[in-house]
Amino acid sequence: MLRISNNVExxxxEIEISQIRAQGAGGQNVNKVASAVHLRFDIPHSSLPSSYKERLLALRDQRISKEGIVVIKAQSHRTLELNREDALQRLKALIQEAAKTRKTRKPTKPTRSSQRKRVDRKTQKGQTKAMRGKVKT
Incomplete structure (x- = not known):
């Protein structure tokens, strides 16, 4: 069970992980064994809330295909368990990023005092412009 937030698990x-271990190609150090994990997650068929699914599908991320399948590859000269944890953390971070909602400010009407200040400033500017060029006597 992967816990995303307090109410989402x-x-x-639903998370398909294939693990691969392979020797390095010719010319590489033969002692190093690369361990790779390919995590596959199907957004439309998952148990995520619909709001999460919509935001995930709307994200512009190279790991998400048009069909809504997330593929995360963790590859390193580490153990498979560490790569598996890394891939799960990346999936969790991706879902949490999509879950963030943008706060929109509600447009407010200007107060009576701010309207008055604005008018006063405009009239002051107008008066100073009118005074330019005139010679005081």
Whole structure:
């Protein structure tokens, strides 16, 4: 079970992880064994709330395909368990990023005092402009 937030959890069967271990190609150090994890997550068929799904599908991220499948690859000269944890953390971070809602400010009407200040400033500017060029006697 992957906990995303207090009220959102993903069951293990929704996250498909394939693990690969392979020797380095010719010319590389043969002692190093690369461990790779490919995490696959299907957004439309997941148990995520619909608001999360919509925001995830709207995200512009190279890890999300048009069909709504998230593919995260963790590859390093580390153990498979560490790569698996890394991939799960990346998936969690991606979902949390999509879950953030933008706060929109409600447009407010200007107060009577701010309107008065604005008018006063405009009249002051007008008076100073009118005074320019005139010679005091």
């Amino acid at each position: 993903l069951p293990d069967h």
